[in-house]
Amino acid sequence: MALTLLAIGLSVGNKIHQADLRITLLSDALGREDRLDQVQRQLRQDVGRLTRDAEHGVKVPDARWAVLHERIAQFRLRSLQAAQAPDRRLESGSGIIQEGQQAVTVFAAASDHLIETSRLNPSGIKTAMPHFLGALTALEMSRSQARKELTLAIGLAAESNRRNGRRDIISVLLGGLGIVAIIFSMAIWLRRRLVLPITIMAARLREFQIGESDRDVPGLERPDELGDLARGLHEYRKAVESRRTAERRAEFLANHDMLTGLANRLLFENRLAHELGRSARTGDVVAVFAIDLDAFKAINDRLGHAGGDRVLKRTAQLLSSCVRGDDLVARIGGDEFAVIQVARSQPAATETLISRIFKMASAPSDEGVAIKMSVGVALSEPGQTGDELHELADLALYRAKADGRNTARIYNKHLKDEESRRVRLARDLENAVSANEFRLAFQPIADVVSLKIVGYEALLRWRHPILGDIPPDIFIPIAESSGLIRTIGSWVIDNALRVASTWDSKLSLAINLSPIQFRSDGLVTELCDSARRWRVAFDRLELEVTESATLLGFQRDNVLATLGELGKCGAKIVMDDFGTGHSSLSNLKEFTFDKIKIDRSFVATMHDNASSSSIVKATIGLGKSLGLIIVAEGVETEEQLFLLQQWGCDQVQGFLIGKPAELCSVACVEAVI
Numbered sequence: 134m135a136l137t138l139l140a141i142g143l144s145v146g147n148k149i150h151q152a153d154l155r156i157t158l159l160s161d162a163l164g165r166e167d168r169l170d171q172v173q174r175q176l177r178q179d180v181g182r183l184t185r186d187a188e189h190g191v192k193v194p195d196a197r198w199a200v201l202h203e204r205i206a207q208f209r210l211r212s213l214q215a216a217q218a219p220d221r222r223l224e225s226g227s228g229i230i231q232e233g234q235q236a237v238t239v240f241a242a243a244s245d246h247l248i249e250t251s252r253l254n255p256s257g258i259k260t261a262m263p264h265f266l267g268a269l270t271a272l273e274m275s276r277s278q279a280r281k282e283l284t285l286a287i288g289l290a291a292e293s294n295r296r297n298g299r300r301d302i303i304s305v306l307l308g309g310l311g312i313v314a315i316i317f318s319m320a321i322w323l324r325r326r327l328v329l330p331i332t333i334m335a336a337r338l339r340e341f342q343i344g345e346s347d348r349d350v351p352g353l354e355r356p357d358e359l360g361d362l363a364r365g366l367h368e369y370r371k372a373v374e375s376r377r378t379a380e381r382r383a384e385f386l387a388n389h390d391m392l393t394g395l396a397n398r399l400l401f402e403n404r405l406a407h408e409l410g411r412s413a414r415t416g417d418v419v420a421v422f423a424i425d426l427d428a429f430k431a432i433n434d435r436l437g438h439a440g441g442d443r444v445l446k447r448t449a450q451l452l453s454s455c456v457r458g459d460d461l462v463a464r465i466g467g468d469e470f471a472v473i474q475v476a477r478s479q480p481a482a483t484e485t486l487i488s489r490i491f492k493m494a495s496a497p498s499d500e501g502v503a504i505k506m507s508v509g510v511a512l513s514e515p516g517q518t519g520d521e522l523h524e525l526a527d528l529a530l531y532r533a534k535a536d537g538r539n540t541a542r543i544y545n546k547h548l549k550d551e552e553s554r555r556v557r558l559a560r561d562l563e564n565a566v567s568a569n570e571f572r573l574a575f576q577p578i579a580d581v582v583s584l585k586i587v588g589y590e591a592l593l594r595w596r597h598p599i600l601g602d603i604p605p606d607i608f609i610p611i612a613e614s615s616g617l618i619r620t621i622g623s624w625v626i627d628n629a630l631r632v633a634s635t636w637d638s639k640l641s642l643a644i645n646l647s648p649i650q651f652r653s654d655g656l657v658t659e660l661c662d663s664a665r666r667w668r669v670a671f672d673r674l675e676l677e678v679t680e681s682a683t684l685l686g687f688q689r690d691n692v693l694a695t696l697g698e699l700g701k702c703g704a705k706i707v708m709d710d711f712g713t714g715h716s717s718l719s720n721l722k723e724f725t726f727d728k729i730k731i732d733r734s735f736v737a738t739m740h741d742n743a744s745s746s747s748i749v750k751a752t753i754g755l756g757k758s759l760g761l762i763i764v765a766e767g768v769e770t771e772e773q774l775f776l777l778q779q780w781g782c783d784q785v786q787g788f789l790i791g792k793p794a795e796l797c798s799v800a801c802v803e804a805v806i
């Protein structure tokens with residue numbers, strides 16, 4: 134009987150092992166589906182990025198098209214191989230597998246077709262895009278169905294394990310009690326030797342069943358039948374613990390991100406729906422935070438994917454340490470995170486959490502990589518769905534990025550109106566050059582002593598056919614974010630040089646360069662060709678750059694090299710808005726500028742603000758010691774001009790000297806002078 138009970142225990146252990154193996158295989162299949170989802174999202178982003186580049190006329194090398202074709206083929210092969218895995222065929226019908234394979238094949242074909250259309254005929258992108266989006270939607274639905282099936286299969290397997298385990302435990306208990314009854318009836322003197330140990334074993338078995346004991350089974354060292362029984366129960370206990378571990382891991386994988394351990398998109402959406410439903414009864418307000426790391430691609434390029442993963446883990450730890458215990462932090466995908474916060478006192482609770490996040494992010498770190506993030510927040514209103522609330526948070530996030538990144542914005546109606554206007558302006562900017570809506574105004578720059586005009590700064594103006602004049606500080610950031618600044622910048626360079634070709638050859642021409650223009654390898658060639666075409670001497674050009682142009686992270690060396698080439702060609706390099714950045718002196722140390730323009734904010738307040746006055750005088754003194762020409766912007770009063778003359782400033786610019794105006798010929802210039 135003891136041997137029979139031992140055999141039953143070993144059999145039970147083997148059955149549990151097989152069931153655990155089944156759960157492990159299903160978990161591995163679920164992990165493969167998650168990895169394929171990540172590959173699919175990255176592939177979708179890369180296809181969209183190259184398609185937008187082609188649609189905007191950006192030249193994309195053939196090698197990048199070929200690499201993208203190869204990645205699509207590899208994705209299709211990996212997807213088909215995953216569909217043929219034994220664990221997938223075990224849980225899915227042939228029809229579902231065939232649908233998934235067909236969705237992968239259609240998506241790969243649609244992607245290849247869209248890529249070829251983008252490469253050969255960019256005008257056909259809009260026609261090919263609906264087919265690509267339809268194939269993408271079908272593939273995502275197929276993958277979603279596959280994940281649901283795997284999750285359901287894991288749940289059913291776990292439930293089956295629990296039922297079978299309960300039945301097997303009862304069988305073992307009955308066998309043990311039968312042996313105890315027979316031995317007890319044979320002789321009372323066997324009680325201490327047999328009955329008591331078996332009773333203890335039965336107690337341990339019950340504790341195993343409810344998961345409350347971590348004590349070892351007694352009698353493992355005995356050489357007799359009771360020792361065999363104890364060892365059998367010990368094996369059973371190990372099998373039960375293994376099964377419980379597999380169940381917990383399967384549940385974790387289904388609802389959490391493997392890299393950071395945070396909740397994944399599925400758990401985030403379920404929790405958001407639950408909190409919105411509960412808040413309708415309690416009156417609480419649900420806040421959704423959409424969080425995106427700034428310049429994460431640059432971090433990956435500099436540190437590699439391993440370094441990028443470390444930054445993602447640090448971000449996850451930072452956000453988790455900032456929230457309350459009942460808040461949820463999730464990683465939505467890539468460098469995108471989200472937080473669900475439920476509170477009655479809103480927006481006070483939201484503002485407190487935002488402050489805590491940025492305070493923690495600004496703290497020094499041993500990693501040497503600063504975590505900077507943009508945050509968008511939306512607060513729930515009655516009747517809102519989770520998707521709607523998340524979309525509003527994304528809208529606030531986009532505004533935070535547009536306002537300079539590393540900041541936070543809370544969604545409101547004004548923000549929605551501004552975003553709608555920004556989208557309209559971005560759309561209208563695409564045709565502004567061809568529709569001749571841009572014009573150039575030229576503001577004079579004068580010698581501070583003689584007040585003789587020594588040059589002009591070209592300023593871009595946009596007159597919208599419906600909205601009228603749009604200020605540059607509104608449309609320039611839109612042009613930079615959309616990539617249109619390259620086309621607009623080329624128009625400014627060519628037209629400014631065309632006008633300057635009619636001036637006196639002693640007058641200089643100042644042109645502002647956007648940081649985005651430095652990402653083009655042909656900037657130097659473009660300036661040289663345009664100056665040659667309009668017969669404007671290159672030494673008449675003054676190219677103004679802001680500090681943001683020299684602070685492009687991993688592209689900083691390329692920017693400084695480009696400025697060096699322009700200087701060697703004879704152009705003067707001017708640092709614009711000096712003093713407003715955090716590393717003005719560092720830039721002067723690393724690059725030799727020809728001119729420094731003092732920002733108008735210091736000139737305007739130097740009468741009333743001692744600090745501004747000291748900064749202006751110190752900048753003039755610094756320029757003198759370095760042999761640089763100092764230009765003061767925003768000079769509007771005689772008192773300001775007098776002080777600048779007394780302090781030794783070289784040149785001045787502002788309404789006192791002349792307002793920006795359209796100058797078309799030498800006669801116009803002479804008239805202004």
